[in-house]
Amino acid sequence: MANELYPIFLKVHQFETLIVGGGEVGLEKLSFLLKSSPNAKVTLVGKTIKPEIKELAQLHPQVTLFERAYFSEDLTGIQMAIIATEDHETNKQIHAEAKAREILTNVADTPDLCDFYLGSIVTKGDLKVAISTNGKSPTIAKRLKETLNEVLPDEIHELLQHMREIRDQLKGNFGYKVKKLNELTSTLVSKEPEA
Ligand SMILES: C[C@@]1(CC(=O)O)c2cc3[nH]c(cc4nc(cc5[nH]c(cc(n2)[C@H]1CCC(=O)O)[C@@](C)(CC(=O)O)[C@@H]5CCC(=O)O)C(CC(=O)O)=C4CCC(=O)O)c(CCC(=O)O)c3CC(=O)O
Numbered sequence: 001m002a003n004e005l006y007p008i009f010l011k012v013h014q015f016e017t018l019i020v021g022g023g024e025v026g027l028e029k030l031s032f033l034l035k036s037s038p039n040a041k042v043t044l045v046g047k048t049i050k051p052e053i054k055e056l057a058q059l060h061p062q063v064t065l066f067e068r069a070y071f072s073e074d075l076t077g078i079q080m081a082i083i084a085t086e087d088h089e090t091n092k093q094i095h096a097e098a099k100a101r102e103i104l105t106n107v108a109d110t111p112d113l114c115d116f117y118l119g120s121i122v123t124k125g126d127l128k129v130a131i132s133t134n135g136k137s138p139t140i141a142k143r144l145k146e147t148l149n150e151v152l153p154d155e156i157h158e159l160l161q162h163m164r165e166i167r168d169q170l171k172g173n174f175g176y177k178v179k180k181l182n183e184l185t186s187t188l189v190s191k192e193p194e195a
């Protein structure tokens with residue numbers, strides 16, 4: 001079956017995220033989140049917390065760490081939760097509590113319980129591309145990211161700035177702007193060599 005996930009681009013600095021688990025996966029999820037969204041508001045709770053997580057939190061004052069076991073009250077005020085302890089039963093229990101509070105959840109060891117997956121992310125200035133393999137192979141998502149990083153030119157950031165300026169200068173209704181912007185960019189995707 002085709003991938004039926006719907007990608008969206010979240011403003012994670014505008015709401016509260018909880019990560020449970022301070023191990024390898026907690027570190028991976030937190031570091032990718034902050035790499036893409038340095039101002040993401042995150043609370044991380046872990047019975048033990050890796051030193052790398054503590055270093056990362058020091059660079060991001062809006063990240064709060066609690067080195068202790070999770071308890072239900074950790075979910076208060078949370079909109080999105082990433083559950084990544086090494087214990088499946090604990091993960092299931094936290095997931096059930098989060099769902100009872102209508103929080104969107106990602107359960108690292110159980111794709112079926114996830115409301116969303118994290119993707120591999122390519123960033124070139126204002127351009128962001130997110131990749132999912134429908135959970136089939138995160139490794140392939142990572143490899144594709146590396147390839148896209150190489151082939152997408154850094155100049156794409158400047159191009160987007162120019163396009164924004166042109167868009168702001170264009171007068172007329174929405175239909176006219178769409179037509180003009182399509183005309184201007186048609187050569188970018190043209191298969192014919194330029195004259
Ligand atoms: C479903 C999903 C849920 C979620 O976590 O959101 C999920 C689930 C699982 N991952 C597992 C393993 C690995 N995950 C990675 C890496 C990443 N995993 C990410 C996302 C996702 N992983 C979601 C699907 C994304 C999609 O649709 O494609 C990435 C893209 C984003 C991120 O983590 O932020 C990030 C790459 C970031 C980058 O570099 O760009 C690597 C490779 C590595 O670390 O080098 C391995 C080992 C190799 C392998 O298995 O491929 C296991 C088995 C655990 C076990 O066997 O014990 C499960 C659980 C299961 O499948 O049952």
Ligand SMILES: NC(=O)C1=CN([C@@H]2O[C@H](COP(=O)(O)OP(=O)(O)OC[C@H]3O[C@@H](n4cnc5c(N)ncnc54)[C@H](O)[C@@H]3O)[C@@H](O)[C@H]2O)C=CC1
Pocket residue numbers: 020021022023024025026045046047048049050068069070084085086087090107108109138
């Ligand atoms: N989604 C993904 O990308 C991946 C998922 N996984 C899965 O993720 C899970 C976690 O793996 P790792 O991070 O490598 O394990 P880990 O052993 O390195 O870390 C587990 C963390 O959970 C904490 N913890 C355990 N019980 C807790 C509790 N009740 N409250 C708070 N914290 C608690 C531990 O103290 C530790 O910090 C495994 O089930 C693994 O199969 C593994 C690789 C990738």
